[in-house]
Amino acid sequence: MDDFHLRVMVADDHPVTLLGIAHSLRGASGIEVVGTASSSTELIDALDQEPCDVLVLDYVMPDGKYGDGQALISMILRRYPEVRIVTITMVDDPAVLGAIQKLGVTCILSKSDAMAHIVTAVHAAHTGGQYLSPTVVALLDDQEASGTTRKLSVREAEIVRLFRAGYKVGEIATQLHRSKQTISAQKVAAMRKLGLTRDADLIRYSGTETQQAPQDGQEQA
CATH class of the missing domain: 1.10.10.10 (Winged helix-like DNA-binding domain superfamily/Winged helix DNA-binding domain)
Structure with a gap:
């Protein structure tokens, strides 16, 4: 369908990053940013009010009553099973990255990589595919090689x-x-x-x- 739009929500507690991600997605054909949030409290309220297909979620987002990291991801997957997640993070610990994958999140981006990876990751997440940005791949490969x-x-x-x-x-x-x-x-x-x-x-x-x-x-x- 020509009028199909992939509905995406973005959550990040850094205003500049949040604005940058939302701007990149709004510039992509076939993607509609339906909401943004800067805390887990705002995010859950937004998800309750506005359905989305893909959530771009900052892994470390400490403010808010629902926490962040694995606890927040697990809650979202239970509460909104239809929502696919793209996790973005500055975390460089391979064990944590592996733990994110273990939860069922297959699209992980490092904030050290270019913003251009966001659109590809969102499409991959929506189709149930996997997408890891170059820094994430390197960290996981180094772990395996060690x-x-x-x-x-x-x-x-x-x-x-x-x-x-x-x-x-x-x-x-x-x-x-x-x-x-x-x-x-x-x-x-x-x-x-x-x-x-x-x-x-x-x-x-x-x-x-x-x-x-x-x-x-x-x-x-």
Whole structure:
């Protein structure tokens, strides 16, 4: 149909990035930007009011009552199963990128790459395909080539990311809907796999030497 428009929503807590992504999409034929959001609160309100086909979602978007990262993606996939997601991020941790894929998101873009990848990724997501921008591909390829045996689970990778972002154990527990004891134990397990003994070392951890485990395992709250 000539009048078909792919309905896209954009969520990013950085105003300049949000404007840039929306502008790039509005300039593409067959794409209609139906809404934007700068927090998870605004995003969920928008999704409740305006249906969309594809959501372009910033992975790290800390403001808002629904959190960000894996918790927000999981909620969106459960609540709006018809919506396809393109995740954009500055995260350079292969374990986190692998965890995003494990959730079922097959289109991931690095903010280090050109904005031109957005349109291609949106079309790929809508058709159920995969699209990874060059930086994401390089990070995942480096991880595979390293042959490391140290593997973080999906949950451990997210805890490491949040801890490095400045969240305390109690805050992480609240965001991930787990007990403080569970989060603390998983943080210790992640540090052990990474060969780290101090919180300061974990904060400085670059993320280039880990590999996501095939499965997240059985976790208890």
